[in-house]
Amino acid sequence: MIRYMTAGESHGKCLTAVAEGLPAGLKISEDYINRDLSRRQYSFGRGERLQYIEKDQAKILSGVRWGETIGSPVSLSIENKDWENWGKIMSLSEEDKADKFCLTRPRPGHADLTGVLKFNRHDTRDILERASARETAARTAVGSLCRRLLEEMDIKIYSFVTEIGKIKAKTKGLSHEEAFDLAEKSQLRCPDKHAEGQMIKAIQEAKANGDTLGGVYTVVVTGCPVGLGSHTHWDLKLDGLLAQAILSVQANKGVTIGRGFDVARAKGSEVHDEIFYESGRGFFRKTNNAGGIEGGMTNGEDIVIHAAVKPLASLRRPLKSVNIKTKAEMTAEIVRSDVCPVASAAIVGEAVTATVIANSFKQKFGGDSVKEMRDNFLRYIDYLKKY
């Protein structure tokens, strides 16, 4: 099993992650992880704080030696570059407690109100610091480790943005790789240059109005062998696990596999992917409406996930709220934030997908070293061809 935990508050000292179960002998560097952190961090529509003050950098604190994993848990730390300005507000010490720092006007759409009630707190900062999407930097770093492992198995994970606000990108005719290549060059991860221009305008307009925008992104996994996940028990079904991963990401409110809701409106004869066979190649499909998953298992085609991201709930022109102490009606706290996080959400979507795929891969193939895991995998591929 590959599993992980994360910790850390948005303006605390650092984010921490511990990932356990990676095989030994996996080449990995901080630079590799930081590439993904950077991809997550920089996009049009993100706040200035995030882009200028905090260039995220992961430090590997354990589990890697001389360029390779050694089998022990990998711990990662992403420091808060702005910590010096937060030392009192986020201090460990009771002495630094001060009413003036307390936030009492919960923002609709956030964990603020629900959190203070659940945990019996009286300062929404106790909640929002952890609920913040900044936590996804830690998951992105863990996702990087998993992505690195999957690369060794020739499995790749892509993402691109297809909608922002009411603007839809045209991606028809593009292969997943092409869409991804275009996305990597776009400041919004949008593979359609024309749509990107409109999206930027929409974001600028939203920003001018103190408003925010959401959107839709796609994650694609290529190279998965037939048979990750399982049809045999509800909690082994890969589509369920992927859906959990995606909807556990802040602001994600919908997830589909393959054609998604659209498939609900089609006929059975139109949507199932017929089966073909070629000697040497084995079984294959000419269509992929299923999005790579049948019966809770990968079927060898690309996994295709779509996710809906709501517009952020931190509005510069705040909504109505209530002071949690006085119960007086007032507008919500204004907290520095982004206008449109969809491009970043897509990278987080890649990351959490990587964790699920890597774990299901390890469950199928076992292996305590990359070599053992890969040997087991290759023999299975060989078996598939001869089946």
Added chain:
Amino acid sequence: MIRYMTAGESHGKCLTAVAEGLPAGLKISEDYINRDLSRRQYSFGRGERLQYIEKDQAKILSGVRWGETIGSPVSLSIENKDWENWGKIMSLSEEDKADKFCLTRPRPGHADLTGVLKFNRHDTRDILERASARETAARTAVGSLCRRLLEEMDIKIYSFVTEIGKIKAKTKGLSHEEAFDLAEKSQLRCPDKHAEGQMIKAIQEAKANGDTLGGVYTVVVTGCPVGLGSHTHWDLKLDGLLAQAILSVQANKGVTIGRGFDVARAKGSEVHDEIFYESGRGFFRKTNNAGGIEGGMTNGEDIVIHAAVKPLASLRRPLKSVNIKTKAEMTAEIVRSDVCPVASAAIVGEAVTATVIANSFKQKFGGDSVKEMRDNFLRYIDYLKKY
């Protein structure tokens, strides 16, 4: 923790479920569970076999005594009423093995092909028997136990169908309770009488063509207190757990919370649910775009889940496939099945939602007896009012 496992093949002796973690002192009967099994089983568009041969009946084998749970695991069995006709095909004994019983033409859209490759089998029946949606009868029974528990906490779970094929029901203006009441009287769980008529026609037409239809259903949970789930760790987020539960159900390909994909196209100022307060009532909202979940936690409003069900992959007019033994191209196996399972899927959706909510409820309130759990809950409700 409330957890459960299921076992059993579609045409095997029986389905089995073991559920662990229910508090003692919960009144429960087989009749109560059978009511849900019946709701799952009977709807327009389901196959004749399912509706006439197999009236599902759960037997409680342990964990309940003199009308009440006693704290030990509850085991449930749902017998295959048609077992006498399947004894050879599904026999335990190697002696009954016979080529004539083997299925070798995998159905696109099913686990058939993927499963035989993953598990190294050469008869797709070894896969399809477990991958079949019949397994959801066991989950429905477990869901009933959880629903019964939630009733004691005044939490209720509803469902209704909003789309079948290209037909959409009109539900505007209906409260969740009203939509549910209408759905309970509809043979398609559709609260819109007019749409229901069109849906029936569409199903009849699909049936005539050997085709199938999918659709969209809604699950609603009322009465949840603020604070089930948690914002603090990715695998505690309630939206993630609900999404896993829903997409782990056969044929479900998409899931959203609240306004779902639609929310991705709106502005932040339009979609977040402003916060109000009234003495005696506490905090509340006038809108529910979030679908009852903010920051991975219930916010006290109704939980609203939408799910997309693909048209079934068992077509009477079969798709192209390949014989797994000879590798010759041929049409897929024809297996007796339904035309449109959306109404049943909605009941399963209720059930798996119940398991997630019951588990999160127990994690928050603990308790080894219903009384202890409910006392802990009521005191929390009291605290919320005074917060």
Added chain:
Amino acid sequence: MIRYMTAGESHGKCLTAVAEGLPAGLKISEDYINRDLSRRQYSFGRGERLQYIEKDQAKILSGVRWGETIGSPVSLSIENKDWENWGKIMSLSEEDKADKFCLTRPRPGHADLTGVLKFNRHDTRDILERASARETAARTAVGSLCRRLLEEMDIKIYSFVTEIGKIKAKTKGLSHEEAFDLAEKSQLRCPDKHAEGQMIKAIQEAKANGDTLGGVYTVVVTGCPVGLGSHTHWDLKLDGLLAQAILSVQANKGVTIGRGFDVARAKGSEVHDEIFYESGRGFFRKTNNAGGIEGGMTNGEDIVIHAAVKPLASLRRPLKSVNIKTKAEMTAEIVRSDVCPVASAAIVGEAVTATVIANSFKQKFGGDSVKEMRDNFLRYIDYLKKY
């Protein structure tokens, strides 16, 4: 992962187990499992009820077809042959509730008192039915499935009894296999004929006095490759997992690996197993003080576990207790039971050990079919030889 749940009360309809994660293609029969159930059931010192009324027989309800596992969960049922006499007392129906059936005098040493307090019950039968060691029949059946899998990997699990009451068997000079062979022929699983005679006498004497006896047994696992379990995280350490399995068995109060408490009194220079190497054979040891586990991992030598079983708490000459309703002091309930269960406990010890080893095996080697798992395993063995 291989995991399992059990359910069922001692005098309920049946015990149920669901085991998930066994690879497909494992040959298994009810007879195979019943052999272990019988080994658990019949020994000198067990009560008449157990030996004469209830010849345990497992039924496989799912997961096996035509003599082989098919990858889906295996469910097992062990019926209560005496159910007809218990239908009212253990009835599902509230109508059968009757004061006359209620037990109110908790037995010291049992779950009775603790259980009724925890679960808020007022009849100790609600507790003792599940707490009873009869539940271990279900674990024994699951252990059989795991043992069958391990056989395919040339891993074997033995047990024998070394102490009953104050009598100790002499096993010095016997190999584990020899001790096991002698134990299989003994009605007390004792490899020392002379000691067995004394043990029988001690049991007869205890029985005559309305008393009970405990003892010590040994479980040995042979054939494990180097490297099951892991040193990398506390909850992967194999000694910890084995200890949990053993102390989760009713009446087991102590567990050691290798030389156990005795090792605490020796010097380091005396107890560590020096390392040798021979070409073709690889690394090996000439001693096995470690009991086959170093650093939480198998080291290739036999795993040796010792467990202490307390004398049963169901005494025919009962201890002091208190009526839970009236609070009056009185003697404890007398419940029909065994005098000395150590031989049976040893078989259960084998079973739970098998579940832990099978699970750790699957985690290392993966595999969805026995063939895939075994191929991965054999290549690892080959790699070890060439290391």
Added chain:
Amino acid sequence: MIRYMTAGESHGKCLTAVAEGLPAGLKISEDYINRDLSRRQYSFGRGERLQYIEKDQAKILSGVRWGETIGSPVSLSIENKDWENWGKIMSLSEEDKADKFCLTRPRPGHADLTGVLKFNRHDTRDILERASARETAARTAVGSLCRRLLEEMDIKIYSFVTEIGKIKAKTKGLSHEEAFDLAEKSQLRCPDKHAEGQMIKAIQEAKANGDTLGGVYTVVVTGCPVGLGSHTHWDLKLDGLLAQAILSVQANKGVTIGRGFDVARAKGSEVHDEIFYESGRGFFRKTNNAGGIEGGMTNGEDIVIHAAVKPLASLRRPLKSVNIKTKAEMTAEIVRSDVCPVASAAIVGEAVTATVIANSFKQKFGGDSVKEMRDNFLRYIDYLKKY
């Protein structure tokens, strides 16, 4: 659920722990944790390195603000004070790889050999760095958090050492509290002054001979309410969970609850703790042979655990081994280490016991704040009195 993961190598940058599930509002400081780290670190018989170079200090990196937990995961870091001397040997960078740093002579009794084989490594340092008992500093820190929580519930955890090598302490007549108080003043955690003197001599002698010593320690938990753990399912039984925790600690080879192996040699009539009742006090016992656990649950008496620690496997006068590269016979690596770690092991025993008890406590009482948890607990205590 309260759960945790640890990471970090003995001579790496730092140890890291992430603990999740602690309720909000728990007062905690680094000083509190450091007190336990210090108790673990300083005892007679520990190596100079450990005692002089590395005064362990935990830093809380998240989850605590203004002196209290806030509900989010608590991350802890314990830096390696000697890191500057290890930067090359434990470097992240492939460039620092150098044969001269590689260790190739595995130490019998350690994970060294098993680990390099399992993980396909060729330098035993890749294994021993993680397998080292230094990792228990991280578990001790997590245990401190749990201990702090349990204090709020009036539950306390003690330990003392009863044997070192062949010397046994006399503790007869001492209450657990008295034994603990004496232990806290002893440099070997031994409550018997006379025995302590002999133990020190034995350790000095072992040290002079390049040898090591093990021993036996006791952990006691006072104040647990009736009903932690559960009789209902094997993996909820508290004795199993405690045994796992203890045997997952490096060098621990045996664990017992209550009278342990001794109980196996007694009669049933001698060992079960009779039940008494007093109005106002409720049910109680006059003896505690069971060690506080019956039926896998706490019975309200002190939990008493004994654990056997083997003599350390790092000998200054090394045992026979084999060079893993050349396969030549030679003596094992000499790694700086302790002579007798039993006093430290006892503190780690306290810590891992605290994690198990805290988790079972949370499972029974739920609660997201200390206040909610404690209120639920107190009401249960009240219910017990009225039962």
